Structures are given as C-alpha cells and as structure tokens.
Amino acid sequence: MSISNSIRAQIPPIHPEGYPFIGGFALASLILFWIWTPLGWIGTVLTVWCALFFRDPVRVTPVREGVVVSPADGRVSMITQVLPPAELGLGDRPLTRVSVFMSVFNCHVNRAPVTGRIEKIVYRPGVFINAELDKASEDNERNSLVIGTAQGRIGVVQIAGLVARRIVCFAKEGQAIGAGERFGLIRFGSRLDVYLPDGTKPLVSVGQTAVAGETVLADFRLGDNGLGFRAN
Incomplete structure (x- = not known):
C-alpha cells in the first residue's frame, strides 16, 4: 500500500x-x-x-443475538429508573434509562441499539438546556423511536442540547433496522437516552466511555438477577 x-x-x-x-x-x-x-x-x-x-467511522457491531449496543459515542452520564416519555407508549412503570452524553468533540452519527422493526417515531419540540441535566429528557427538543424486537421493545431518544439545534433522523416507521445501523445524527452536542425493557440489566457504569454500535449497554439474555431475561 x-x-x-x-x-x-x-x-x-x-x-x-x-x-x-x-x-x-x-x-x-x-x-x-x-x-x-x-x-x-x-x-x-x-x-x-x-x-x-461529522466524521463517520466504520464500526464493528457485535453479531450475537440479544445485545443492546450504544447508539452514540460519548460518556455514560446517567443510569436511572424513570418513567419513559408518554409518547413512547412503553407503559406507566419505571424503566431503566441509560443516557449517553455527546460532547462537541464526539462523532455524532447515531446508530440503532438493537435489531428489530421501528414501530414509532415521534418528534417533540422543546427548549435547549444543557443535555447533561436530568430534566433535559422532558424539556428539550427530542426525537423518539420505539424499536420492537423478539425480546421486548426498546425506546431510543435523541435529545438536543445547549448547542445542538438540529436533530436529524434518517429512519422511517415500519422500517427493519439492524443493530449498529445508522439512523440519525444531532448537530453540535447532545444526548441519547435508551429505555431498556423491564428486567434487562445494564452492563455499563456511569462515567464509562461508549462507542456507537460497539459498546454493549445490556444483554437481553441477562435479567436483573444476572441469570436470564425476564419478558414483559
């Protein structure tokens, strides 16, 4: 060469x-x-x-069935149990939410966390406060996707931040999508929230660096007891 x-x-x-x-x-x-x-x-x-x-590097997504990969490059800023946004239609029980914060130096291409079918896409206008704040999940401009899989439904939310002013989504409702496949981006700093199905144990920690399409956030095969997935 x-x-x-x-x-x-x-x-x-x-x-x-x-x-x-x-x-x-x-x-x-x-x-x-x-x-x-x-x-x-x-x-x-x-x-x-x-x-x-705007770099878009090649990523190698784990091929084993049941893994949930990070939808964004950045830092795991929060892992908490909260009610999912009403527009996702994921029920009225708290779910585990894993938040990945992207600084202006991270790659901002967003990737699907799981393989499945996009059941719903909902855009909501809002304000542009610091995406690291917990209330940004409710108050900021956001675009939400629900992806249905054989193991459960995943909620993925693109959240605009203090600098970000444009959420882009390439995906369509009803579209089949593979884990690690590009589905959108957010311009100039923001956050991605992933809502895991009830009983799914996160495999990352707050402060950990995540790589879109590669870092495993959770495994459907491991429930909250670490032994196996508990279906809804």
Missing part, C-alpha cells in the same frame, strides 16, 4: 450531512484570510473541527 493510500485509510469518512457545514467554514476561512491572516488560521482550525465532528 502506498503512503498516500495508507494515510487515506486512517482518515474516517465524512457523513454527507456535514458537507454544507464544512464548505461554509472553509469559505469563511478564506474570507478571514483576506481580512487578517490570524483570523484565517482560526477559521481553518474550526473547519478541521467541523470535519471531525
């Missing part, structure tokens, strides 16, 4: 959603160079950051 091909192999591809933004940053940088060179270099750094933000 040539040196140029080797370098290209190390550079992750860019998601098409990012091209207009990267182009805009690059054009602004050229204008800033014309105004004052130091400003142009600042614009160049921001252009590189924008390209990194």
